[in-house]
Amino acid sequence: MQTTPDPRMLRIQLGIELRRLREEADRSTFEAADVLGCKQPKMSKVEGGSQGIKPEEVARLLDFYGASAKQRRYLTEVAEQAVKRNRPKKYHRDAVPDWFQRFLALESAATEIRLYEVETVTGLLQTEDYARSTIQAWEPAADPRLVEQQVRTRMQRQAVLGGKSRLRSLDVVVSEAALRRVQGSGEIMRAQLTRLIELSERPDIAIRVLPFSAPNRITVLSSFTLLHLGAQRLSSVYLEDVLGATYLWEAEEYTRYSMTLDRLQAASLPAEESRELIAKVRAEHT
Template sequence: MGEWEAGLDDEEAGAVMRTVTRQLKLWREAAGLTQAEFGAAIKYGEELVSSVERGRRIPRPEYLDAADEVLGAGGKISAMKKDVAEIRYPKMVRDLKNLEEEAVELCAYNTSVIHGLLQTEDYARAVFNAHRPALTEDEVEQQVTARLARQEILDLMTGRRVFSFVQCESTLRRPMGGRMVMRQQIERLLEVAQLRNVDLQVLPLDREVNSGTGGSFRLLKLKRGTTVAFSESPLSSRVTADPKETTVLDIRYGALRAQALSPQDSLPLIEKALGETRT
């Protein structure tokens, strides 16, 4: 099941799981099937069926589809797939994803790696594989899946959302995952930079002033007029809507945009970095 293990300390996920597992058990018992018989019918082991019904494993979409067909639920079980899929991500990732979806403007400065919304799958995997202490393979895949799911908001069809990214030049020079992975990542940056609702700027390493030496952060300006700041540190990430703090970061971001190359002037530097991955 991998990334579909249930987080027992996540109240929101727990509430969804209790509803889903209760329905699965009721439908199975109404059909007169034991866990072993039901598992054989949907081609899953009895132990897995038991883990799902006890709320210890999150059922995958194919599990729910098979259960719906075998139990004759007429789509009622399959309809739970969307809610179930969402809770496989850590709560902080879900909360951040919800904030990003509500935002009308997203501003982000990154000093060590390419911003998560801009990362390719292989680049994201390299980032998480670099964590120390090391993450397990399942934890890496969980984080990569969650990160890629957040990138849906970059689609122009999602609305009039505006994105502004300032990347330190060092993020273009650090070959995360190797030369081929980095080449594909920089190609992705050039693609995203063409979107009408995206401004992508690079802060060159030769600038004498860099207002972002304190680390990476992002600002989310929500529809209701609130600004939420998300800052990162080696051991934790922090979300705040305190105007005293968000105002400081808003001023800092304005300074970073002024210090960086314009979106148009940033493209040649990104293209130069791409060329260097081919030599």
């Protein structure tokens, strides 16, 4: 599937990636500005996604930060796409494989994440064995090395739950179906459900279960994620399917999904009752 990524999304991703590489290289925005021969405010705007940057400038920064060859190829391509004068769109459609790398950048910079999961535990809350089982189920013929690489990536994503992360709150509504659908084995499920209980006790993580018994609940057939990036002043809806991903950022669309999640939360069990239900399902995997 051929797509034309939205320049705004590309600028935001590029800024996030450049900031991460600069911080990993232990360089300041003043030093980066010197490399480009510009003032420090420009670097802040570039990293915030509000100002564009030329591909040749990106290449100089990547040299300065000591980026790997793989990072150079990918981010140079992103920079080249970002400067193209594409017609503005109300949504951004990504094709595989770029959609996931772009999502990783946005997720890592998010200050607030709210999401609804239908059939599986969300990747941010998965145990390593649960993650490996889901990946192997989706790609049973995949090279084991590729599977392990994907598992490592999924575990690395969970760094956003750490103390140094920009993420301030994670709000999850998970269908009871995700708790009861056995992934891997009873042992894997027991460990996964234990992790959910433990994480639900953190003040910055809310996990609510939408039970089968909820009366007159609305029907939402697919999962979705709401991402808010404070520094970039971006609020986006992220939708994923087998062919790629879609980002929605029109105010009306974001509001509609936010209101839908509010209704799902209202039909869900409170935090303590959700933990009790998770523990009840866990007890079935002895």
